[in-house]
Amino acid sequence: MSHTLDTMNRQSSSPDRFEELLNSLLDETLSATDEAELAGLLAESEAARRRHREWMELHAALHWDYAAAATPHRETKRAGEDSLLSLATAADETRTQRVGRGMMLVGASLAMAGLLTLAISWFAVLQLPRGRAGHEPSITTPVVADSIVVVAAIDGAASWSDGGQVVSDLAIGNRLGAGTVSLDGDSAFMTLRFDDGTVVTLAGESMLEFDARWQKNLVLRHGSLSVNASPQPPGRPMLIRTPTAEVEVVGTIFSLSVDAQNTHVGVEEGSVQFLRLADGQSVAVKEQSVATASLVATRPLEVGRPAAIPSFYKQSLGGATDNDAGLKAEPYIAGRGHDGMPVVHYGCKVRSGDVGFVTVDDDSVVSIRLRTAKSETIRVMLSMRRPGGGFGGNFEAKIPIQAMPMVDGGKRAADGWCRIDIPIRDFLSLASDFPSLTPGNAVGLMLIDTFTAAANLEVAEVSVQRQAAETDAR
């Protein structure tokens, strides 16, 4: 080998031998002789290894985000204008939706009061004179120049981070750049809308990283994600990775439920390519089908139909005798105040399965046997799942303690246990995208909570059943 790296002109448009070898390596056209030559050069020179590193990094970056090259060119100035226009649009959207939402829920709870405060603060920001372009971001307005999604719906404690700044006072209309969103608390949810109309909804304790600068790459670390994907550009599918699986999407409606050991996918429309990371096995999951990938790959990756979910559910949680304690409420994060501080509620959770544990119909009734240490408003929240497991909205009913029907001829039992029956029609939506509770959807999570620890809520039994069945049972 007659070349030395010192004589290789990196800036020259004409190739040197070393560059030819690197290029052949990337294009997998390197002969055995060439490979030995390249290895020799790398072994003898740190400069060669640096150049090799730069070429390999370029190759890796292009491979990871190959669609960048096909992304339409956007001038810097134009991008800035876009972001300002987006901000004005987002602000208008925010104003309308937040005020409307605030009117619906005013006075409802401490958490909602926190959100209203946020809405009012946001509205005040909008009123400040900001010049020709409209409204500039405030410190509570996480609008970023390279935004790729808009927050379309949100409830509960959510935060976004790009690895540097962290924003924990997200609101509808905020535009976010590539980063990680986290939801705290089982009652939280957030819907993000990409510029092409693709909508993703996180529900419950969840963490999602997203990046669509070059193509949509999502990493769902844990939690539940529902996706309504617009048709993706040819050759540029949306990719979703989890600790145990990878999903390739070209345009479909599906959901993912992820914990450390398993990834469950349920497809409503279209199909997705589902890859189990443990052994690389890949299957197509078509509509109305489900599959689960785990860390253990001893059995073939199978696609099946969703299990039928009953319309009757009854679970005893204790309280069998007068002195027997029921399931005690535990603190959880129900939201965040405008100062970013968590709003804590005290609740009991009932949850089972990835796709819900009981379906509801118009005549379904939720019954709960419970007791509290003091008068208190009880909130019952149902987090619904569509067939297949997709998020179907959160719905709540609030029952003041005075309104509770008493046992024993209208009197509260001596030990304090009482039963409340809540018709399904009394549950109100917490998300505008899901205005009503759809018959046939399943309860994925039931949360029974109070706003104070002093209430000392205990739950002894929960049941969900259709009224006709309940009448028969009596």
Next chain:
Amino acid sequence: MDHSPAFHPSAEFLAQVTRNQRSLYGFISTLVWRPADAEDVLQETNLVLWRKAAEFDPSRDFMPWALRIAQLQAMAHLKKQRRRPLYDTDLLDRIADEAVLDAAAADGRRQALAHCLQKLPEKHRSMVASRYEPGASVNMMAAAMGKQPKAVSETLRRIRRTLLDCIESTLAAKAAV
């Protein structure tokens, strides 16, 4: 029925893993140059990181720890192919050691690449997209374009050279500000 929360690594740990996927992949690619192999090693690395989450000391830097795990996974992956000159253990150790020291600079180069890609002529961006589609190869491109693979590879070399020069000048300009 589940009333108890499942175990999860800390949010900070998860954020570190997700935030650094590209960096890990880039590092692995310096050792395992076939993209499909590099992806396999990345997945194996992620699984090991996940299993070792409890061992991670948050007071230490995440990346040096994660890069060493990635290096071990890459070495294990290449074990069967060590007869090949480029998989010589000593050489790989040197490449890996220098890549670990250069990890921060690699992030800068990757960010500059986004800017440089946008400066490419449309036909070159299209060519890069074709080359880096999953499963694509120079031979397939050549067949589709009615050209010799060598000619296609040479065009790609010029595009890569252009991108690397752009990255270098972008970083130099940034450093001068």
